Amino acid sequence: MSLAAAEKARSTPGAIALADHQTVLDWSHLDLMINQGGNRLLREGIASGARVAVFAHNSVETALVYLICLHTGHSSVPVNFHLTTDELAYILMDSGAQMLFVDAQTAAVAIGAARAAGISRVIGWGGASSVGGVEDWSNWLRSGSETELPADFAPAPHLHYTSGTTGRPKGALTPPSMFPRTADLVQFFAALRQIVEAGPQVGPALLVGPLYHTGPLGSLRRLAGGKPLIIMPRFDAEQALLLIERWHVDSAVMVPAHFQRLLALPETTRSRYDVSSLRQVTHTGAACRIDVKRAMIAWWGPVLVEAYGGTESGTTNLITSAEWLQKPGSVGRPVPPLQAIVIGEDGAEVGPGCTGVLYFRDPTGRGIVYHNDQEKTAQAHREPGVFTLGDVGHVDSEGYVFITDRVSDMIVSGGVNIYSAEIEQALIQHPQVEDVAVIGVPNQEMGEEVKALVVAKQGVAVDAAELMRFCREHIAGYKCPRSFEFVADVGRNLMGKINKRELRRPYWPTDRTIGG
DSSP: OOTHHHHHHHHSTTSEEEEOSSOEEEHHHHHHHHHHHHHHHHHTTOOTTOEEEEEOOSSHHHHHHHHHHHHHTOEEEEOOTTOOHHHHHHHHHHHTOOEEEEETTTHHHHHHHHHHHTOOOEEEETTGGGSTTOEEHHHHHHTSOOSOOOOOOOOOOOEEEEOOTTSSOEEEEOOTTTSOOOSSHHHHHHHHHHHHHTSOOSSOEEEOSOTTSHHHHHHHHHHHTTOOEEEOSSOOHHHHHHHHHHHTOOEEEEOHHHHHHHHTSOHHHHTTSOOTTOOEEEEOSSOOOHHHHHHHHHHHOTTEEEEEEETTTEEEEEEEHHHHHHSTTOOBEEOTTOEEEEEOTTSSBOOTTOOEEEEEEOTTSOOOOOBTOHHHHHHTEEETTEEEEEEEEEEOTTSOEEEEEESSOOEEETTEEEOHHHHHHHHTTSTTEEEEEEEEEEETTTEEEEEEEEEEOTTOOOOHHHHHHHHHHHSOGGGSOSEEEEOSOOOOOTTSOOOHHHHHGGGSBTBSOSOO
16 A cells, blocks of 8 residues: 555556666556665564654655655654754653664764663665664665555654754644644545645656755655655755756755855856746745745746745745736735734734744644644743734735744754754853854855854854864764854853844844845
């Protein structure tokens, strides 16, 4: 019962289904491997609905693990492969994951975290089994039966982890708008097939972002619904153009940093490749500069669709290229049945054009839910079903939403959310640091980059290189500051609070507004 894969294996067995830079699978082989892996996973004795963590870079094998979990009713936990052993161990324990899949690059970190979390089953590929305690993926897969999988499982959403302002990541299940809640897998895969059939049908989709992100995982669910998928191990601008032309790619999910790298290519390089097969390129993750978006539409045509939302909420707003050209800077209208409302400083709802905290009313009453964190869930809601993602903005008279700032001090760098509190908590542990404030400052390509304003202890000399070394020991590399500035104080008031808007002001022409 691999449903879409099984149907494709019967109707077009030799057609491309899944590929990366090393492996190309047709539908016949993909169906076989899903059955083998699914049957092997069921033999592990892990109950349906239980969690399986994936800590690996983009590859066919990584995609297969997610597909296998979808077909056996197991909830996959995508984990950022940049994390340290301690960071990974926390997610493994908080999620209750019972198995861990890794690759050669992540195996050493993973095995230590697995031991700390009490996980005994670690499976890896690409030479990962050279690390003690990691079982070889090929042997594990081949030991599974090729018989068709049962279909009576309930689908289990992915459990994503997004950084929290307290310094610990928070889990959130993929919301119903992005992961259909059905009674069984037959209905689930039928719903995915309908999503695929409603989209472009020119060729495969191209996956350019890491599979631990929500957007790329959406492409994987479309693969489960019958949409071929080409996976890039990591984004390379010219390679992306080559793959679009070679495979007649019709769709992709990108972030603005990808657009900037594409536009940075020489015109002679850009014009060398045929991108006319593209029908829909969804971009998300961060605000896109207006000049960058205009240039992309001029190059690729009106195929860009901007999606705004969050890991915990799914897409709340959409805007097409045509709409955006009329409303530059907008993230679009709310996706039904959601409704956008703006709350002013006095706690009352304000009208069109007035700025305040942006909330969404979910008529189903669900709103958003954080795993193992009722307090954070409650804080995100104004009332049952009315939630905020922590942004400030306004809604115009036609219902289009504009984001102007963030309630929190989250830094968005290349589409990745980075929380200043987590970095501050790491740096303040350094014995020579008296105080620290972390802010986002402009970066031409990534949108923002991390900067640390550091107060050294009196009479102590500390340099940036030492602080960078210290950071890399305690947090993932992508969270580490790009620069350090040593200051006399960070402007704490008597209540111990910092006005980060004022700290950012010298670095931003108009503070930090989105869309301009």
